[in-house]
Amino acid sequence: MGRRVATCCSEHKLDTLIDAYIKCGKSKEALILYRSNYRQNISFKRHTFVGLLKACAELRDVEAGGRLHLQISRKGLLRKDSYASSTLIDMYGKCGLPLKAQEVFDTLRNRDVVTWTALISAYAQVELFDQAFSCFEQMDSAGVLPNSFTYTCLLKVCGSNCALKKGLQLHAEVMRMDLVKTSPFIGGALVDMYAKWGVISRAQEVFDVIPVRGVVIWTSLIAGYAQLELGQEALKCFDCMQSEGIKPNSITWASTLKACGSVRAAKIGSDIHAEINKKGVLKDDLVLGNALIDMYVKCGVLDKAQKVFDELPVHDVVSWNALIAGCVQHDYCDVALECLKQMQVEGVSPNAITLSSGLKACGTTGAASMGIEIHDTIARKELVDGDLVISNALIDMYAKCGLLSKAQTVFDELPMHDICSWNSLITGYAQAGETERVFSILCSMIEEGGQPDHVTLINVLYNCGHAGMIDMAFMFLKRVIECYSFTPEMQHLTCMVDLLARSGQTETAVLAIERMPFQPSSVMWHSVLSAYRKWGDMELGSKAFERTCELDQKHAAAVVSMCNLYDTYKRMESLYTKIFHFIFETSTSMRR
Structure with missing residues (x-):
């Protein structure tokens, strides 16, 4: 309907219609209407341009954003409208193009706090944290004072980058300016920062001094406890929030569902699911759908996880990862491998997490041929380089399938090894009864500075037991206890x-x-x-x-x-x- 109206409407009516779509939150429809009329070179009003740029940022539509950039430049808005230029910078930042954002910024004559903050955010979005702080220092040198949004962005950077010194300095600065009590975003960012550092007690202290606590602050604290797998504390916060009359949003629900999964609180998770269904938001919120799948998987309720998955209109790699990992976790490895095949049929490309789960399923079921196929996919995607987790999964899969020469090859090609690498190889040789090889690898591990852990010890003792080497077993156990302050477990x-x-x-x-x-x-x-x-x-x-x-x-x-x-x-x-x-x-x- 929008396209038919667009072709017969006047320029004014088209502008009004697009603006109406944007105000109703229908970004997709607004952009469809814009694209269908782009070649007519219609000159929109300033607020319509800004609204369309925000829609591009929301939908990560950099192509439409580039066209708008051209039109805005021709109209001269970049030189005279700080809000339009900062929105353009923000759009490029959210689309993962900080260098394009920098190009726009460099053309501006007047750079105020809004444009500086947009540029800082653009670098932060793609985790270029040093560049984000460099922009902040340049902003300070230019005599531009930060606002609450600048501080919020920088505190998030400190949390993600574990920049303790800078984070503490910023905290002291916002305290001096009394911004913690007046800005819910700064308070939430501080809570989030301390939670990401693992200092949840400090996050709670910040939370406690905030006089008016809205959903943003509560969600930050709940998410903090959930991230640290302190599920019971997160659920207590969720109850307290509701008792204060604060309504949860989608992010609150997603964080609370994460907490439910960590403590296997399936009943609470199911109640939240019912509330989400009442609101009718699930069909439009993939993040929330994925959180539900993950919660049900971790609670061992795979049939409900599958039901949520089937009801989602679209699936991304996170949806598939949650379902596949759940199947592997609960020993439905054949089902997991079928899901992996179906995922690719639907055109969703697996990532390192998906392929690691697939390798685990192959190792458990002895599906060596499919494991080799996954290895080929990993090689094509160049995922092995620098990814120790996926390399260890390959070693483990080959070892469990009895292909020890392939496991050894993957191991030998690694630039460095962690305890999981060593243990996977030792386990494979121990189960194959290759006693001399087990002790040879063990010696190499110790020479490289690796420390045996409880898994190493189990495998060596298992190997000694089946080889009848009782004296060697006792000698090794004694050495581990003496040299590594190791306490034997049951x-x-x-x-x-x-x-x-x-x-x-x-x-x-x-x-x-x-x-x-x-x-x-x-x-x-x-x-x-x-x-x-x-x-x-x-x-x-x-x-x-x-x-x-x-x-x-x-x-x-x-x-x-x-x-x-x-x-x-x-x-x-x-x-x-x-x-x-x-x-x-x-x-x-x-x-x-």
Whole structure:
């Protein structure tokens, strides 16, 4: 309809119609109307030009923005209208073109605080933080005083860049000017900055001194707690905000949903989902839709995550990443790989996060051929260079698929290694039973300055256990404790007990269990029980069975081992007594 009206309307009516679309928040329709009449060289009013530039910024439409730039220049607005020029700079900044923003800025004769702030923001948007601060210093040298929006932008830069010294200086400056209490944007930026630094207590202190707290301030605090995975605190803030009569916006909901996911508060998340549906905002807000998918995935409610995904009109890479990661997390790896294929059919290009999840799914399912395809995609996109996370995912995938030579090649091509790189390779060789290679890699890791962690220790102990190298296992454990101030965890001690039991040193294994600084697990006693079956010790085997059942009445493996042990001695009558007693106790406990 807009196009038909545009072709028969006068210039004045067309200007009015576009302006009406913009005021109603229909940026897309306004730009469609503008494009259809561009060749007519219509001269819009100043406020219509500004509105169209804002629409271009919102929709990241740099092509239409460039045309508007040309028209505004011809009309001479850049020289005489500070607001129009700053909006143009802002448009280029939001479209990720700070150099174009700088070009516009350089042509201006009069540069006020609005144009300076727009340029600072343009550099900040693409994380060119040094250039943003350089602009601020030039602005100060030019004698232009910053306003609350300038400070807000710079505080956000400090938060993103962890610029502690500059951030503290800016905080002191806005405190002297008493801007924290009067500007909700500065207060919110301060809260956000401290939260990104991980100093949430300081963020709370800033929040507490703000007299009037609107949705912006509340959202900053909620987002801060959510970012640090302090979900319960974030949800308390959300409750307090609502009790004060402050209505949440889409950003508030997205941050609160993140908190719900971190603490698995599916009920609260579902209630927020219902509220969002009442408002009818989901179809127009992909960020909110993605937050819902992520929340349901982390809460383990995959059917609802899939339902939200299916109801979204469009999907971006974040939507797919949330769904694929959820499938991998809950062991639906085949489904995850199907999603990865479908995503590309729909024309959405996977990023490093998507491909890392895909590699994990390939490793879990042993889908080596698809893993190799993903590796080819990564190579084409040149994602390996400098990305240790995706390189480690490749090593892990190849190791789990038994392609150790390929895992070794990826490892060798890395300019540096972290503990995940070393552990993935060690795990692969340990599971393949290549004992010498495990210790060779371990020595290389230590020579390069790497420190073994609990995963390294588990793999080395596992390797020693299956190779019968009990002395080596104890020597390595002793060295790790002494050299790296390492405190063994339950998994490590369980591994050592299993190693002792396998080698026939059952009495030493029992002694180790009884002298542990914490309660032993049923798995430990089951290792001993399995050993008694192998070595044929009836009396101590019965004791191990009783201890296993005391700790875990559902440990079916213990029953099987005990059956095998009794079968060895043909003492079926006593076996029946013990097994029936076990079943009776278990069923009674479950009824309670």
